[in-house]
Amino acid sequence: MSPAPKSESETLSTELQYPLPTPPELGEAQEIAPGVFWLRLPLPFVLNHVNVWLLADGDGWTLVDTGLKSSKIEALWRQIMSDHFGGKPLKRIIGTHFHPDHIGLAGWFEEHWQVPLWMTRLDWSMGRMLQLDSRQNLPQPVIDHFSRVGLSQAEVAEMEAMGYANFGNRISPIPMTFRRISHGEELIIGNHIWRVVVGRGHTPEQACLYCDELGLLISGDQILPRITPMIGVYPSEPDANPLLEFLHSLDRFKGLPADTLVLPSHDSPFVGVGPRIDKIRQHHRNRLDDIFGACAEPKTLRETVPYMFDREFTDGEIFMAVAEGLAHANYLIDEGQLDREMGADGAYRYRQAGKRAAAA
Numbered sequence: 001m002s003p004a005p006k007s008e009s010e011t012l013s014t015e016l017q018y019p020l021p022t023p024p025e026l027g028e029a030q031e032i033a034p035g036v037f038w039l040r041l042p043l044p045f046v047l048n049h050v051n052v053w054l055l056a057d058g059d060g061w062t063l064v065d066t067g068l069k070s071s072k073i074e075a076l077w078r079q080i081m082s083d084h085f086g087g088k089p090l091k092r093i094i095g096t097h098f099h100p101d102h103i104g105l106a107g108w109f110e111e112h113w114q115v116p117l118w119m120t121r122l123d124w125s126m127g128r129m130l131q132l133d134s135r136q137n138l139p140q141p142v143i144d145h146f147s148r149v150g151l152s153q154a155e156v157a158e159m160e161a162m163g164y165a166n167f168g169n170r171i172s173p174i175p176m177t178f179r180r181i182s183h184g185e186e187l188i189i190g191n192h193i194w195r196v197v198v199g200r201g202h203t204p205e206q207a208c209l210y211c212d213e214l215g216l217l218i219s220g221d222q223i224l225p226r227i228t229p230m231i232g233v234y235p236s237e238p239d240a241n242p243l244l245e246f247l248h249s250l251d252r253f254k255g256l257p258a259d260t261l262v263l264p265s266h267d268s269p270f271v272g273v274g275p276r277i278d279k280i281r282q283h284h285r286n287r288l289d290d291i292f293g294a295c296a297e298p299k300t301l302r303e304t305v306p307y308m309f310d311r312e313f314t315d316g317e318i319f320m321a322v323a324e325g326l327a328h329a330n331y332l333i334d335e336g337q338l339d340r341e342m343g344a345d346g347a348y349r350y351r352q353a354g355k356r357a358a359a360a
């Protein structure tokens with residue numbers, strides 16, 4: 001998910017259809033195509049739910065995503081398994097990406113039922129790395145990164161108070177072994193072939209699944225109907241350009257049939273993948289225009305945030321806003337439209353490249 005953009009109303013698509021407007025009740029499984037079940041699990045955030053998908057798989061089941069780690073959700077799964085699995089075992093979990101609301105319980109399923117985890121290599125690695133690095137205190141390179149983007153001392157102190165262990169809190173130990181899935185690979189699940197379509201930018205290698213025969217796309221967080229996924233630059237790779245990767249990988253979904261039913265991780269299934277991709281692109285173009293306009297005069301990344309987001313940020317949310325802002329700034333730097341210069345205070349100042357050229 002992503003902080004509410006300034007132009008949220010523009011991102012609301014009027015061209016999408018929602019053929020299944022009523023989500024399943026907690027603990028229920030709604031069959032939306034033969035052998036394909038929609039389940040909804042709670043999240044303790046503003047975004048209060050995540051969708052997961054249970055697929056009939058011969059003598060058992062394949063589950064796509066698990067929800068967060070919490071004792072409440074574990075209890076819910078025990079109930080779902082006894083109510084809806086018909087005595088058949090869970091054979092595998094396919095994780096769309098490494099975020100805790102998606103694979104938070106993969107380790108729990110592996111520990112108790114020896115269910116293997118199928119994921120892309122980069123997302124498994126990133127999740128494992130973050131989990132193993134769940135130290136308590138903010139490392140100095142992360143603090144330095146916050147200084148370079150121009151966070152105030154009070155904001156850095158807020159981040160320090162939050163600590164560094166948040167990733168590990170909501171996710172059970174990610175299994176030490178996994179089965180790799182790759183872009184273009186075809187998985188046989190029950191009687192159907194599902195093709196892996198990798199989306200980039202939200203995470204390094206998010207796995208979406210497309211079944212031509214059923215006309216379904218499990219889109220993870222890559223394509224959501226009403227919000228756009230968080231595209232952020234983080235302290236580990238401050239010069240990354242994930243927005244370019246995200247926009248490139250969206251092209252992989254452009255040729256899908258117009259009547260494809262998209263099964264997103266948040267909100268309701270919808271038809272209209274092409275128009276939705278156009279809206280998502282427009283959303284990012286607007287945000288690029290916002291930051292470019294803000295940099296008519298030199299600004300720190302922090303100073304550009306109010307030009308992109310029409311709200312205040314509390315409780316460390318500024319971390320997300322700055323990560324998203326930096327993704328757009330880095331995109332424009334790679335395009336040659338923005339320059340940056342280190343200020344005497346240790347923070348970069350961003351400025352329109354043409355301006356500097358004209359001034360020079």
Ligand SMILES: [Zn+2]
Nearest residue numbers: 001097099221
């Ligand atoms: Zn995500």
